[in-house]
Amino acid sequence: MSALPSTSPSPVPHNAASLARLRLLSVLSISQIVGWGTSFDLFGVLGRTIAADIGISNETGFLGATVMLLIMGFAGPASGRLLERHGAAKVMAAGSVVFAFGLALLSQAQGVASYFAAWFTIGIAGTLALSVACYTAVVEREGSSAKSVIGLLMIFTGLSTAIFWPLLSWLTGLLGWRDTLLLAAGCHLLILVPLHRFALPPIKARSQTAQAAADREPMPLTALQQKRAMIALAVISIGFSSVTFGVSSSLIEMLTQAGATPALALQLGSLRSVLGISARAADTIAGKRASPVTSGLVATGLIVIGFLALIFGHGSVWMLGLFIGAYGIGSGLSAISRTVLPLGFFSASRYAGISAKLALPGNISQALSPVVIAGLLDRGGLQLLLTFTLVVSALVLAALIFLAMLSRQATIKR
Structure with missing residues (x-):
């Protein structure tokens, strides 16, 4: 069952539609840049530092990325059902809460078990808030015309390493990696949760024809x-x-x-x-x-x-x-x-x-x-x-x- 409403709307002016599209693009660009920048991309800056500090090898440390991607894959079908039932805004907001929990867990990791538990949690968060959920939010609002917005989102998402590698490096030098991850967790909880839940443009009510x-x-x-x-x-x-x-x-x-x-x-x-x-x-x-x-x-x-x-x-x-x-x-x-x-x-x-x-x-x-x-x-x-x-x-x-x-x-x- 689709989460899209089906009542008759009033016509939407072209300027209003353009502003809604810009709002959609802005919110999701921030969402994906922060999401990838504080998960998969952080290995480029913090991977070896975290591994050395908690006493595991670099090879074991980088397996965290594999765990994240595998969990995102295996949890994908379940997240798809959630997206169809509840819509992308609610699912992505929930994903940001899980992201905050996973990053907080990672900030307190002391060994292999707690380290991989954190990446397991971040993998669950990723399937709720990254990629498929993000593109579903676009399709909910743009329908079969979503390609251009998705293309623009991919361009901005590709900038996540350019933004977060120097930012994470600077914050780690200033605060240490544990407090840097706690700050990232706070960013998900205090910024991305409300952005996903309330700042995405509403899905326009659709006529029976639409x-x-x-x-x-x-x-x-x-x-x-x-x-x-x-x-x-x-x-x-x-x-x-x-x-x-x-x-x-x-x-x-x-x-x-x-x-x-x-x-x-x-x-x-x-x-x-x-x-x-x-x-x-x-x-x-x-x-x-x-x-x-x-x-x-x-x-x-x-x-x-x-x-x-x-x-x-x-x-x-x-x-x-x-x-x-x-x-x-x-x-x-x-x-x-x-x-x-x-x-x-x-x-x-x-x-x-x-x-x-x-x-x-x-x-x-x-x-x-x-x-x-x-x-x-x-x-x-x-x-x-x-x-x-x-x-x-x-x-x-x-x-x-x-x-x-x-x-x-x-x-x-x-």
Whole structure:
């Protein structure tokens, strides 16, 4: 059952709608920057400090990120049901309360058990307040036109490390890591809870016609076709996570093994996020002119071109540049495509449930792929890793082609 109201509204002036959209974007940008900046992103600044202080190895400490992502994945279907029943505002507010509790637990960690209990709690918070819940809040208010707002949100969310790494570093030097985490917990409790609960624009009451539009499937798929579409979307989610999130953690080492000097590898690697954000901006500007399937196909093609440039580049600076350019843009496009693809095959009112189900394989892939990628690179070398990534990319490409064919068949039926 959807949480969207269904009574008749009065017409909304264009300026009022624009202001509501700006308000939505502002609240959720703050929410996601703070949410990611005080959870997954804090490993870059505090991971080793916390591990040393509580007497665990760095490897054990960084497993906290894996625990967080796995819990977010496994809790995804349950959070989807909560989002459908109660709406994103209430669920995200509850998530911020859990975030505060998890960060407070982490600030008091004294060993392995309390450390992982904190990350388990933060994982629950993440599934209630990050990514799927955030995009559901957009779809509740924008319907099938949510792509542009989601694209802008992804651009701002990509700035979380740029904002929180220096901020966390400064606060840790000033207060110590434990009090810094308590301050972050207070931020969730005192700022994000009221923002989520009261500052999000209200969901406009819908006429029966508008509600029917939200419930209408974008294409006439049979039950079997819907099941196959879900499988294809899961393959795309797993594959894109592997070749973007998984590869990014080993990117510098890949460039070094491909022939780049350590300094050049660092310079090229730092360009990836800039290129990714630029690609998201371009895709957002393109709007409805670029369908999610088309964006996904372009993203996969660019990622493949990048990997081939590493295979046949023989350390050439130009080919290394081609790799980082194609891979950076492709990985940026893939993020938006993966997020909005469900809207192309399922109704807006089903977005929360569908996306939450897809979060399970996607988050598991995010949690495990860095370990798999690093293992392949360390044990088999660059060629084995690139062979693996090309096979994964081929599976993603096949799934996208299947969705494109499914869409065309459904269009012909109309």
